[in-house]
Amino acid sequence: RKEVEQDPGPFNVPEGATVAFNCTYSNSASQSFFWYRQDCRKEPKLLMSVYSSGNEDGRFTAQLNRASQYISLLIRDSKLSDSATYLCAVNSNTGNQFYFGTGTSLTVIP
């Protein structure tokens, strides 16, 4: 079983829509969780960390569900500039290993 599972999409949504991505992880002892954004032909960049209490940054909300072992990313009022691939990442309980999902492709359509 993979450490991190993520729906690759693609998700094609109209401008202004709300879209959510989920990512499941297998190790219940995982400590830290993150969402990254990767634009075409660029490196991934940290979008936000995911805290147990949830984390909101403008139109973006990240949540952690430890009981069901998944993290989510919600994007409200989608903009054209949100088009990218979104990767989730999980840090192992030992702290030395990070596992990435395969990425979910999002295209926001005018």
Added chain:
Amino acid sequence: GAVVSQHPSWVICKSGTSVKIECRSLDFQATTMFWYRQFPKQSLMLMATSNEGSKATYEQGVEKDKFLINHASLTLSTLTVTSAHPEDSSFYICSAARWNTIYFGEGSWLTVV
């Protein structure tokens, strides 16, 4: 500003030659760095974990004699693609952890002709 720097950004080499890519942590020490490869429209694939002062740990299916990793200092890891072939053409990215968060280098586009 950048936390991890990678060089070169673009490289074209002839088949059979070797190419070295550098990954530097800026303003912090990284005992562990990670090397990934990403083919177009595919996901990141972890190649190896680079450990300062010791041998790298390679993922299954990655040839350690072909992809040489050296982590001689706390701020520098290098990946050398030896005897490169066109199928090695890809986007190579390094990363390092700072304060329990992964930061990526800018990536290096390798084209083998």
